[in-house]
Amino acid sequence: MxxxxxxxxxxxxxxxxxxxxxxxxxxxxxxxxxxxxxxxxxxxxxxxxxAQREAAQAAQAEQILSQQRDFLENDPNAPSVGPADASAVVVEFFDYNCPYCKRTAVDIKALMAADDDVRVVYREWPILGEGSVAAARAALAAREQGKYEEMHNALMELRGRAEEASIMAAARNIGLDIDKLTADMESEAVTAHIVTSRQIADGLGITGTPAFIVGNVVAPGAVPLDELQRLVGQVREDG
Structure with missing residues (x-):
């Protein structure tokens, strides 16, 4: 250097x-x-x-995104909400202990409430400590009981940090079998999802949460609702 x-x-x-x-x-x-x-x-x-480093990172991100966009939007090991054949897909990287992610969760709900032709793919990326890792594992494990979205929303709505006690309390409140949840939290599928999220984020130069991928655009930070809607509209215009 x-x-x-x-x-x-x-x-x-x-x-x-x-x-x-x-x-x-x-x-x-x-x-x-x-x-x-x-x-x-x-x-x-x-x-x-x-400037040279940023240009190199942008070029690398563009290449990786062009190669992995289909995987990002259709990874069978990534939970998603919305129609499978939606005309636009929003991929979100987030952490349950990120206050900006919690604020953005409100905009994501508003986006989907106003547009029934968009799908949101959730990429659990726990980067803010052990509580974040436990929360991500619990949310992903809830898939085995058909309650990922309920668990995701419950964790986003937690007051204070997501830690073992508050995570399990949220799980009980939505009717999850805690013994099964605890066992499923250690599954290979859960671990693979988290590892893949980290690898993709590193490759795309994403350094924090939240971060979004909409079409061929990587949008870091707490992207407001109107900007998310603009990006979704751009995807449709681009076909």
Whole structure:
């Protein structure tokens, strides 16, 4: 990283000698001289490196998304709500202990209430501690009792953090068999879902929750309802 920064700064300097003619020590000397004469140059070099890195990440995300979009929208190990043949699909990465995810859950419900031709795919991505992992496992395990959506909503509506006691209380409130739930929380399918979510998020450069994928767009953060609706509309326009 330091060598790349030096090279980037030197590339911007009015040097008559070629890069091959400069020793490493001379490169460092020139960089130091440039910084002393114009400290702003280091900020410009850092900005250039940041821009290059962001462009590379965006290109990588675009390639991965083009390759995995069908899987993301139709992964049989990812719970979803809405018609299977919906004209638009929203994929959400979330954590039950993320306050922004809880706020966004209200917008997701509003989106689906206003549009019966959209499907939401849930990607459990627990990144905020052991309570988050337990909550994700419990929600995914609730599929075996046909109550994923009920458990998902119950966990999103929890006051305070999702921890073992509050998770199990929520499970009892919606009528889940706790012994079965506890056993199913350790299933291979549950573990595979969480691992896959992490791998996809890493590949797409997603660094936090919530994050959405709508069509060919990766939208990080608490995307408001009107923007989600715009993205859904764009998917339909694009066919």
């Amino acid at each position: 330091r060598h790349l920064l030096l090279t980037t700064m030197i590339a911007a300097l009015p040097i008559t000698a070629t890069a091959q003619e400069l020793s490493d020590e001379r490169v460092k000397e020139l960089a130091l001289e440039a910084i002393m004469e114009n400290p702003q140059i280091i900020m410009e070099a850092v900005a250039l490196l940041d």
